Amino acid sequence: MAHIGRRIARNCQILAIAVLALATLFTSGCDECDQGQWACRDGATFQCVDDGDGPFNGWHWVPQAGCTVACHEAGGQTRCVDSREPVPECTSDADAVLCFEGVPSGCWDGYPVKGRSCETGLACEVVGGEALCQ
Numbered sequence: 001m002a003h004i005g006r007r008i009a010r011n012c013q014i015l016a017i018a019v020l021a022l023a024t025l026f027t028s029g030c031d032e033c034d035q036g037q038w039a040c041r042d043g044a045t046f047q048c049v050d051d052g053d054g055p056f057n058g059w060h061w062v063p064q065a066g067c068t069v070a071c072h073e074a075g076g077q078t079r080c081v082d083s084r085e086p087v088p089e090c091t092s093d094a095d096a097v098l099c100f101e102g103v104p105s106g107c108w109d110g111y112p113v114k115g116r117s118c119e120t121g122l123a124c125e126v127v128g129g130e131a132l133c134q
Contacts, residue, residue, distance in 0.1 A: 040071030074109040086110035099124035104131035
């Protein structure tokens with residue numbers, strides 16, 4: 001009888017270990033976040049969303065936009081920017097307009113954000129506080 005009791009206890013221990021292992025398996029790698037959060041990952045902007053669908057729903061990161069140059073985080077926001085480092089024109093004036101690499105651009109947190117490129121034959125110039133293609 002004692003032998004059966006030990007066997008049941010051993011089987012319960014094995015079952016408990018298996019349940020913990022499965023729980024760890026299903027929760028490891030979960031990428032939980034809080035509503036309203038934004039982040040940069042692998043050169044893209046990500047937003048925290050809840051798809052509300054399925055047994056493993058919950059808040060998780062979803063890619064929003066791939067950035068051609070870099071993604072920058074500031075003040076709880078993310079944005080694709082057009083330089084990997086801040087540029088002096090934008091760090092000295094947060095509202096600066098400029099011609100960055102020949103393209104009308106604005107600034108965000110010290111980084112340039114390009115607008116639409118000029119048509120062939122036109123060049124970017126800052127005139128009267130605006131970056132224009134002329």
